[in-house]
Amino acid sequence: MLDIFSIPPQALFGQLLLGLINGAFYAMLSLGLAVIFGMLNVINFTHGAQYMMGAFAAWLMLTEFDVPFWAALILSPVVVGLFGIVIERLMLRRIYHLDHLYGFLLTFGLALIIEGVFQWRWGSSGAPYPSPIPGGTNLGFMFLPTYRGFVVVAALVICLVTWYAIERTNLFANLPAATENPTLVRAFGINVPRLITLTYGLGVALAALAGVLAAPIQQVSALMGTNLVLVVFAVVVIGGMGSIMGSIVTGFGLGLVEGFTKVVYPPASNTVIFVVMAIVLLVKPAGLFGQTK
Amino acid sequence: MAETLLKVENLQAWYGESHILHGVGFEIGRGELVTLLGRNGAGKTTTLRSIMGIVGKRTGTVRFENHETVGRPSDAIARMGLAYCPEERGIFSSLNVEENLMLPPAVKPGGMSLEEIYTLFPNLKERRRSQGTKLSGGEQQMLAIGRILRTGATLLLLDEPTEGLAPVIVQRIGEIIRQLKSRGFTILLVEQNFHFAATVADRHYVMEDGRVVDMVASADVNASIGKLQTYLGV
Numbered sequence A: 001m002l003d004i005f006s007i008p009p010q011a012l013f014g015q016l017l018l019g020l021i022n023g024a025f026y027a028m029l030s031l032g033l034a035v036i037f038g039m040l041n042v043i044n045f046t047h048g049a050q051y052m053m054g055a056f057a058a059w060l061m062l063t064e065f066d067v068p069f070w071a072a073l074i075l076s077p078v079v080v081g082l083f084g085i086v087i088e089r090l091m092l093r094r095i096y097h098l099d100h101l102y103g104f105l106l107t108f109g110l111a112l113i114i115e116g117v118f119q120w121r122w123g124s125s126g127a128p129y130p131s132p133i134p135g136g137t138n139l140g141f142m143f144l145p146t147y148r149g150f151v152v153v154a155a156l157v158i159c160l161v162t163w164y165a166i167e168r169t170n171l172f173a174n175l176p177a178a179t180e181n182p183t184l185v186r187a188f189g190i191n192v193p194r195l196i197t198l199t200y201g202l203g204v205a206l207a208a209l210a211g212v213l214a215a216p217i218q219q220v221s222a223l224m225g226t227n228l229v230l231v232v233f234a235v236v237v238i239g240g241m242g243s244i245m246g247s248i249v250t251g252f253g254l255g256l257v258e259g260f261t262k263v264v265y266p267p268a269s270n271t272v273i274f275v276v277m278a279i280v281l282l283v284k285p286a287g288l289f290g291q292t293k
Numbered sequence B: 001m002a003e004t005l006l007k008v009e010n011l012q013a014w015y016g017e018s019h020i021l022h023g024v025g026f027e028i029g030r031g032e033l034v035t036l037l038g039r040n041g042a043g044k045t046t047t048l049r050s051i052m053g054i055v056g057k058r059t060g061t062v063r064f065e066n067h068e069t070v071g072r073p074s075d076a077i078a079r080m081g082l083a084y085c086p087e088e089r090g091i092f093s094s095l096n097v098e099e100n101l102m103l104p105p106a107v108k109p110g111g112m113s114l115e116e117i118y119t120l121f122p123n124l125k126e127r128r129r130s131q132g133t134k135l136s137g138g139e140q141q142m143l144a145i146g147r148i149l150r151t152g153a154t155l156l157l158l159d160e161p162t163e164g165l166a167p168v169i170v171q172r173i174g175e176i177i178r179q180l181k182s183r184g185f186t187i188l189l190v191e192q193n194f195h196f197a198a199t200v201a202d203r204h205y206v207m208e209d210g211r212v213v214d215m216v217a218s219a220d221v222n223a224s225i226g227k228l229q230t231y232l233g234v
Helices: A009-040 A048-064 A069-090 A100-122 A148-165 A176-182 A184-189 A192-214 A224-239 A246-264 A272-283 B044-052 B072-082 B097-102 B112-118 B122-126 B137-146 B167-182 B194-200 B224-234
Strands: A137-138 A144-145 B002-013 B019-031 B033-037 B057-064 B082-085 B155-159 B186-190 B203-208 B209-215
Touching: A009 A048, A009 A148, A009 A176, A009 A192, A009 A224, A009 A246, A048 A069, A048 A100, A048 A192, A048 A224, A100 A224, A137 A148, A137 A272, A144 A148, A144 B002, A144 B122, A148 A192, A148 A246, A176 A184, A184 B072, A192 A224, A192 B057, A192 B194, A224 A272, A224 B186, A246 A272, A246 B097, B002 B186, B019 B044, B019 B057, B019 B186, B019 B194, B019 B209, B033 B044, B033 B224, B044 B057, B044 B072, B044 B082, B044 B155, B057 B072, B072 B082, B082 B137, B097 B112, B097 B137, B097 B194, B112 B122, B122 B137, B167 B186, B167 B224, B203 B224, B209 B224
Parallel strands: B033 B186, B033 B203, B082 B155, B155 B186
Antiparallel strands: A137 A144, B002 B019, B002 B057, B203 B209
């Protein structure tokens, strides 16, 4: 196949690996969106801003309080997750009974406000975050910074642990039933509002965790989540709304598709995911892993 | 009558702007099996939902074991020891039979074990891996009843458990309800089927237009049959 396209293997494997790293972020972010949508029926457009907040929190912890990366990896998602919980308690809670459109407008507006505040306070040029694992390995076809390899592995572990906790343990066993008939589940003695709050907090914490992992790779800037979240929404649509495993597989898969396109036809690499989305919507409107309700 | 378990006084309830209950009052002794009878729209289901705290707005007093429930959220009421089996059964399509059975958390010690529930409903054991909503109507009703026996709740609120079921299944549900009573459960049963209610209950409250208008003990049913038929329009 390589001969047909006359592609040098170095370029191919190099781009596929970069695609895999991007895919790791797509997977983590679409996972959080899937968790939130599956439980709250809210499309969380604040997700990109919460990812940015995760990166910013880590950066502020480092520059203001000398908190190292590994501590920020835990602390930042906790702080941003708590912020999400406040948002859920004060605002989102009031609109569950309304049409999806209101959830979209509220979370989209929040994202604009949050990003505006960060831009106003810290500007939009971005700040560097030193890599916590310097160095790298020459793989023959490319030089792989150790930290990027770590990110792929960490993202896989995070995704699989989340999937396992939701689908295979009792921790979240009530989630599907609470989505199906919240009134009855509550009348059985389960505190459904608290369950919803914690689920939103978990989804937001996942976005912040991805943000912390992204900080040493990208510049930490107020708008770092804006473009990414558009791609992530395409990933969610392709994978199928609310499907946990679907969002993980699609996230990594589309990262690879993007990387492959960069080798074959570079100008299309930014568009290819949206082309895939359009095709999937035509052929299987519920998404690759989604179920038609 | 035995010690009072549930005492309802001047219970009023609303759905949005509609005022449905206009001062319902009745009481149930521990271990009793009491029915609410009445025509469609008399407020029987709303009474159960008001006790459980899942109507729009309610006022009055509903005391369970001498603790007030009005003003508390439904999950807190459930944890006091009340369990609700809704008219539409509320079987979860996203869960299989056993997951449906295991969904309600234990609220008090002394609930039935899964094995005991399967002994009571052998059909459910056979189909325990089936999707809950794939069961027949009768099996779904048994699942809806079985589901609230594990939790340790002492008062069961059953809303029309015989609705739309074949006579042989109705008979089976009747046997089960009698068995539950003999196990010590207190039961408040809403029924349209008066003949079914008469075979299982100790006493009957009659509802009309959002109020309790009469009470008939099962022993007096034959003497009051004319009056009851007028109430129920049968």
